[in-house]
Amino acid sequence: MRGWHVFEVEIARRQVDDVSARLRTLGATGLQEDVVAGTKPVLRQPWDTGPVARQPRRVLLRAWFDAQPDLGDLAGAWSFQPEEDWNEGWKQHFQPVYISPRLTIAAPWHEVQGDGVVIIEPGNAFGTGDHQTTRSCLVAIERLAVPGGTVLDVGCGSGILALAAARLGMRAFGNDLDLDAVVAARDAAERNALPAVFTEHGLDALPGHWPATYDLVVANLYAEVLAALSADLLRLADGPIACAGILADRAQLVRDALGERALLVDETDGDWTHLVFGPRESRR
Numbered sequence: 001m002r003g004w005h006v007f008e009v010e011i012a013r014r015q016v017d018d019v020s021a022r023l024r025t026l027g028a029t030g031l032q033e034d035v036v037a038g039t040k041p042v043l044r045q046p047w048d049t050g051p052v053a054r055q056p057r058r059v060l061l062r063a064w065f066d067a068q069p070d071l072g073d074l075a076g077a078w079s080f081q082p083e084e085d086w087n088e089g090w091k092q093h094f095q096p097v098y099i100s101p102r103l104t105i106a107a108p109w110h111e112v113q114g115d116g117v118v119i120i121e122p123g124n125a126f127g128t129g130d131h132q133t134t135r136s137c138l139v140a141i142e143r144l145a146v147p148g149g150t151v152l153d154v155g156c157g158s159g160i161l162a163l164a165a166a167r168l169g170m171r172a173f174g175n176d177l178d179l180d181a182v183v184a185a186r187d188a189a190e191r192n193a194l195p196a197v198f199t200e201h202g203l204d205a206l207p208g209h210w211p212a213t214y215d216l217v218v219a220n221l222y223a224e225v226l227a228a229l230s231a232d233l234l235r236l237a238d239g240p241i242a243c244a245g246i247l248a249d250r251a252q253l254v255r256d257a258l259g260e261r262a263l264l265v266d267e268t269d270g271d272w273t274h275l276v277f278g279p280r281e282s283r284r
């Protein structure tokens with residue numbers, strides 16, 4: 001069988017250059033530096049103070065060989081990676097996500113047509129619709145969309161939620177701290193020819209010409225982030241606030257933080273809780 005012998009070794013960050021050079025000399029045709037499982041630094045939030053998180057001290061170095069060489073005292077793990085059509089294997093993983101007759105999310109290569117289709121290119125940013133948290137927000141958008149109204153997608157990732165709302169007739173706005181996500185979302189808006197704009201600014205610094213309040217706010221973010229943003233969410237949302245990305249055992253944090261609004265939906269499926277709070281006039 002054709003393929004590659006893959007060598008993985010965990011080393012100190014300061015050794016990367018030396019070990020890479022040695023692996024190259026021994027015939028490595030490709031090298032990749034990766035994070036050791038469980039050591040990825042947490043995304044820095046605007047309210048984080050203090051020193052920037054340090055890069056993990058240890059890294060995982062991966063090297064590809066046509067044949068297994070003798071690596072001497074370099075102790076790591078070998079595996080075999082058969083040659084395959086990576087593009088096709090990867091694509092098969094994604095299926096269109098059908099939400100309703102009015103809304104389907106599809107990848108560019110899916111042959112799905114119709115007015116309710118939003119095309120999202122997988123791989124550019126989080127949010128293809130195949131994650132349960134994204135899907136629960138899509139269902140909420142399908143129920144709560146107000147044609148002609150405004151929607152704010154907090155942590156837009158690929159832009160999927162904003163674009164779904166735009167597909168249902170809303171004027172969509174989205175933000176994300178990650179500039180790559182903002183670029184992906186803008187590309188997706190253009191590809192779908194939908195009225196959606198995106199910014200990398202935080203909720204406390206949205207562009208001045210954007211609406212001051214929104215008819216719907218969606219936020220697929222961790223419970224801790226939702227709680228920290230709760231004052232902004234309550235200020236910006238005239239209409240309902242649909243939240244996901246909440247680990248079930250942290251959900252009370254969000255229920256409390258947004259608790260001045262009526263809780264319309266409180267659903268837990270496996271690890272994840274989905275909450276929808278009512279419009280401004282709704283009280284608990």
Ligand SMILES: C[S@@+](CC[C@H](N)C(=O)[O-])C[C@H]1O[C@@H](n2cnc3c(N)ncnc32)[C@H](O)[C@@H]1O
Nearest residue numbers: 126127134154155156157175176177178181220
């Ligand atoms: C789980 S993804 C959600 C993506 C997409 N909205 C979806 O539902 O599939 C969360 C996104 O929020 C962004 N994010 C994290 N903290 C944020 C914050 N405080 N403000 C804005 N975006 C944030 C991340 O960069 C990431 O793109």
